[in-house]
Amino acid sequence: MKIDIHRSKDDKLLAGVIGGLSDHFEWNSTLVRVLFVILAITPMFPGIIIYLVLWILMKDPE
Numbered sequence: 001m002k003i004d005i006h007r008s009k010d011d012k013l014l015a016g017v018i019g020g021l022s023d024h025f026e027w028n029s030t031l032v033r034v035l036f037v038i039l040a041i042t043p044m045f046p047g048i049i050i051y052l053v054l055w056i057l058m059k060d061p062e
Contacts, residue, residue: 004059005020005059006020006023006024006058006060006061007020007055007058007059007061008022008029008061009061011023011029015051017054017055018032018036020058
């Protein structure tokens with residue numbers, strides 16, 4: 001099952017997940033990355049697991 005959001009091919013650091021989400025929602029990718037890192041280091045947010053799941057579910061870059 002793939003979701004209808006594509007990973008970014010141009011705006012990526014690892015797999016393009018955050019870049020793809022920020023492109024889809026028209027957000028600033030740097031701000032989304034900083035927010036993700038802040039949330040990922042909190043114990044209540046399993047950031048790495050969510051990133052890996054999104055990597056699998058998001059479509060390949062166009």
